Amino acid sequence: MSRVISLREERLDELLAARALVGLTPAEESELTELLREFAGRRADELDRVVAAVAIAGLRGSLEPLPAHLAGRIEAASPAGAAVDRARGDVAKPPRTGRVIAFAGWLAAAACLALAIGAWVLRPRPLPAVAKGPVELRDELLASKGVLRGEWSATADPASRGASGDIVWDPASQRGTMRFRGLAKNDPHAVQYQLWIFDKTRDQRYPIDGGVFDVDRDTGDVVVAIHAQLVVNDPGLFAVTAEKAGGVVVSSRERIVVTATPKPI
C-alpha cells in the first residue's frame, strides 16, 4: 500500500513540476486537482517559486536592459487607479478615506508622470546588459598573468568587412572581453551578435554560449564583457555569429562574423 502511495505522490510531484515549468494540459490539470485532494496540504503552486528562482539564476550574466522606449510605454500605461484598485480587491480593503486619498494620489501622479515621461525616456538606463566597465576589465585582465589573447579575423560576412580587435580571456577568473573596431552596427530588434567559445574539452557541436551583444555605434568600436554560460576549460576558438534578436541556443553558423584563436600573452 505504501508503495502505491509513494508512486501517487511521485506523480503529484511530477505534475507540480510540469505545472511550474511548462504548464499543464487540461487532462493533467484534472489529474492534479484529484491528486491535490488526496494529498492535503500540498499546493498547486508550491514549485512556482523554485522555478522562478531557477529562471533568474539561469539568466545570470546574460540579462539585457529593457529598451528605453518600452520602459516609457510601460510606465505610461501603468496604473492610474483602476488596475491597482482591482488588485486591492484580493486583500483586505483599506478604509474608504484611505482609498480616496490613494486614488487621488494616482490621479495626481498620472499628471506628473505625463510630464516626466519625456525626461524618463531620455534618462540613462540603470540596467546595463553587461558588467560595468568592460574597458577597465580589459585593462585589468591584460595586466594579469596567465591571460589569453587573440586577434579577430574577419570572414566574408559583410558585417565584418574591415573589422578588427581582439579577445582577452582569463582562464583563472573565467572573465574576458571582446574589443571590436569597425564591426557593423546591428539592429537589435532584428539581429544580434552572439559569441561562441569552442572548448577543446567539450563536444565541438555545442560551443559555449558567450552571450549576445550589440554594436550601437556607427564606428563599430565597442568593448564587450564576456558572459560564458559554462565553465571554459580549454578555449580553442572564439567565434561571433550574427543571430536573430535574443540569440539562439545552438547556432546554425550561417553567419560567422569573426573568429579568434586565443594564445598566451
Next chain:
Amino acid sequence: MTPSVLSRVAAGEPAAVRECIARYGGLVWSLARRFAPSDAEDAVQEIFVDLWKSAARFDPETAAEPTFVAMVARRRLIDRRRKDQRRRDTDPLPEVPPAAITEDRPELGAEAALAARALDQLRPEQRQVLILTACHGLSHEEIAASTGMPLGTVKAHARRGLLRVREVLDAGRGGVGPARETGGPR
C-alpha cells in the same frame, strides 16, 4: 523595515512604478526575449500589467521580490506559449555554469544566488532540463526531441532537479519552506 517596491506600487506610490520598471525591466525583458522572441515587447507589457494587478499579493515572507516578479512573468509567458503553439527550432544548452549572480545583479537577490548554487550541485542533465524549461521556455517534448532523452527521463530530471533546488532554497531561508506545507526538509 523598508517597504518593498511592489508594496509601494500596490499602495499607489508613483515613484515605485518607475523603480519597479528600472529594477525588474531587464529581468522581465530577458525572459520574454527567450520565451517569445518574436513578440517580446507585447509580452513584457502584458507582464507588467499583471504585475501591477498582483503587486498587492506580494508577500516577502513567501518569496523574494525578484522571484515573485519572475513568477508573474513566467506564468504569463507560459500562458502565451500555450495559446500560441509555435515552437522555436532550437537545440538545448548542455549545462549551466557555476557563477555568482550577486556579482552581476545584486538586486536580483539572494534567493536566485541560492538557486544558482543549487543548480551547480545538480547532475548536468537535471540542470540542463531545468534551465531550458525555466529560462528558455522549452517544453519537455522539445527537450526530449533535441537531446534524444526519453520524455519520461526529461520529466524525471525536471522533477528531481526542482525538488533538490527547493531543498536548498528552503534550507537557505532558515528551514522555512513557505510554499511547502508537508514533506521535504525543514
